[in-house]
Amino acid sequence: MTLRTEPRLADPDGFYAALMEAHRGLDEAASRRLDARLVILLANHIGDDAILREALALARAAGRGA
Amino acid sequence: MPGATYTNPRFPFRRPAALGRAAVEEQRVVIVGGGLTGLTAALDLARRGVPSVLLDEDDTVSEGSRAICWAKRTLEIYGRLGLGERFLRRGITWNTGRVFFGDREAYSFDLLPEQGHEYPAFVNLPQYHAEEWLVAACEGTGLVDLRWRSRVAAVENSADGAMLSVETPDGAYRLRAEWLLACDGARSAVRRALDLPFTGQVFRDRFLIADVVMRPPFPAERRFWFDPPFHPGQSVLLHQQPDDLWRIDFQLGWDADPEREREPERVSARVRSMLGPDIPFALEWVSVYTFRCRRLERFRHGRTFFLGDAAHQVSPFGARGGNGSVQDADNLCWKLAAVVVGRAPETLLDSYDAERGPAADENILHSTRSxxxxxxxxxxxxxxxxxxxxxxxxxxxxxxxVNSGRLSRPAVLAGSPLSTPGAAPAAMLPAGSPPVDAPVLRDGQPEWLLRRLNADGRFTLLAFDDTGLHAPAGPPGVGLVVVSGREPPAGRLPGVLFDHSGLAARRWGCAPGDALLLRPDGHVAAGFRTPARDAVQAAQRRAMGHAAA
Known part of the structure; x- marks a missing residue:
């Protein structure tokens, strides 16, 4: 299996709103921990080391600036 | 700081005969460093009949408790050396680790969730007790010449040995060693004399380590706190030792002032804040340290070998320093003994570096990640x-x-040049694996499998056979241990081990007819389905460092 990169979310706007809602009222540090908890939960769900490393590389490459 | 529960013994300086003589003293095996590693190596060699001279610049055992967590594999090795039961009797047995975050427990883990092993996951005991027993055991063999207050001032290494200059209170002398074991710790004088780079990583953090005498209401388990209310923003580790002695490690951060942090009032305040006002305590030993992970590129240099902290250094989380060092000695000594008496070629000794180098890398990797x-x-x-x-x-x-330390596990010598791969069934413990214990019955009496495998420290063919009648005859120099899944008929087949619980067959992954060739350190050299004598012999020759026929 490889990382699926085609659009897959049924309700992208709804998901995005839920993500923003999850961060509401949190300070920088708490937000950062929330994202980290989310990454760990999703990584465990995926459970495939090759896919996770592919996602890491892709995320890193897509960043702008240093 | 003087100890309340332990007083260091002082060993006498004996004037060596070589002092004042013109001739250079010649010795076959010289060990530099009378700490845990050097004493273990000396005892192991002596039990294989090889005498040694051991030089130590001091005249006592470890100052402070230092290495305290003795892992199962180490206890098994000390079992082979005749000291295992003393660790069990004198030390604190524990199998559980508990992790706290803030003011709450995060989770706990059991390091040895199954029964049926002679030794637990860990026993806690201060290093000085172990060293004291090792000194007495070395003396008892009559084969270890312990020379205290003997400092190695210079080393010249050559292809056929090493020349040492030794300084003593009565003067200096020259000592030529055919084989030199450098067990002289992280600041190894031998390593520096040979100008060998010791490279790696320093961690920008400081830790306060305190031995505290007290009777707190904590169980015998490893407790680790991340960011606890009594030491905010830092971590704390707690271990029980015998004699109401407890080890506490406080993380201090890089900016801490080591001198100030050692002050007893300051340490007491930290301990008081952890224990609360009602538990009386006394400080026994305090130290402030920084971690390093580093190693020598090669552990063999001609006829000089580096063991323990002299070869590699790790951070303490995971108890991989002392336990790794004991495995170094366990790995080298049977090989050196075989080479010294001429039963194996000198090239066998290259496998020490080939096997323990990756083990050191594994320890460094885990302790760096922790x-x-x-x-x-x-x-x-x-x-x-x-x-x-x-x-x-x-x-x-x-x-x-959660990584509060990945606790020491024995090295699997994957890819060892001494292993014969290929012939073993897939379910079997692979070549390079350390031996695994199981309860068995021997002539109707309870026995531990490892005790039989370790009995005489030679190669062993471990054969699984349900009748006990068809066990193969091992080649010369190979002992035979037969494990039967059925009870041997009374009075017949003495010495056959009855695997009454089935745990031996399950843990070794063996069916009737399977057999494994074990090296003198217990690691698997080869596995066989219905072993042929020629195949066993070929595997044994390979494990002794002989080139393939």
Whole structure:
């Protein structure tokens, strides 16, 4: 299996709103921990080391600036 | 700081005969360093009949408790050396680790969840007790010449040995060693004399380590706190030792002033804040230290071998320093003994580096990762660490990511040049594996499998056979241990081990007819389905370092 990169979310706007809602009222540090908890939960769900490393590389490459 | 529960013995300086003589003293095996590693090596060699001279610049055992967590594999090795039961009797047995985050427990883990092993996951005991027993055991063999207050001032290494200049209170002398074992610790004089680079990583953090005498209401388990209320923003580790002695490690951060942190009032305040006002305590020993992970590129240089901290250094989380050192000695000594008496070629000794180099890398990798978790280096690292700890309390999925130290496990010597791969069934313990214990019955009496495998420290063919009648005859120099899944008929087949629980067959992954060739250190050299004598012999020759026929 490889990382699926085609659009897959049924309700992208709804998901995005839920993500923003999850961060509401949190300070920088708490937000950062929330994202980290989310990454760990999703990584465990995926459970495939090759896919996770592919996602890491892709995320890193897509960043702008240093 | 003088100890309340332990007084260091002082060993006498005996004037060596070589002092004042013109001739250079010649010795076959010289060990530099009378700490845990050097004493273990000396005892192992002596039990294989090889005498040695051991030089130590001091005249006592370890100052302070130092290495305290003795792992199962180490206890098994000391079992072979005749000291295992003393560790069990004198030490504190524990199998559970408990991790706290803030003011709550995050989770706990059991390091040895199954029964049926002679030794537990860990026994805690101060290093000085172990060293004292080792000194007495070495003396008892009559084969170890212990020379205290003997400092190695210079080393000249050559292809056929090493020339040492030794300084004593009565003067200096020259000592030529055919074989030199450098067991002289992280600041190894031998390593510096040979000008060998010792490279790696320093961690920008400081830790306060305190031995405290007290009777707190804590069980015998390893407790680790991340960011506890009594030491905010840092971590704390607690271990029980015998004699109401407890070890506490306080993380201090890089900016801490080591001199100030050692002050007893300051240490007492930290301990008081942890224990609360009602538990009386006394400080026994205090030290402030920084971690390093580093190693020599090669552990063999001609006829000089580096063992323990002289060869490699790790951070203490995971108890991989002392336990790794004992495995170094366990790995080298049977080989050196075989070479010294001419039963194996000198090239066998290259396998010490080939096997223990990767083991050191594994220890360094684990202890580096633990330290990175405990000491986050960036805001992101801190956020992830705390996120893992937050999840761990309710979600088992996060617990494997919590790293308060990956506790020492025996090295699997994968890819060893001494192993014969290929012939073994897939279910069997692979070549390079350490031996695994199991309860058995021997002539109707309870016995531990490892005791029989370790009985005389030679090669052993471990044969699984349900009748006990068809066990293969091993080639010369190979002992035979037969494990039967059925009870041997009374009075017949003495010495056959009855695997009454089936655990031996299960743990070794063996069916009737299977057999494994074990090296003198117990590691698997080869596995066979219905072994032929020629194949066993070929595997044994390979494991002795002989080139393939």
């Amino acid at each position: 330290t990175d978790f405990i000491t986050p280096k960036s805001g992101a690292a801190l956020a992830y660490r705390d996120a893992v700890l937050e999840l761990a309390e309710q979600h088992a999925l996060a617990r494997p990511l």
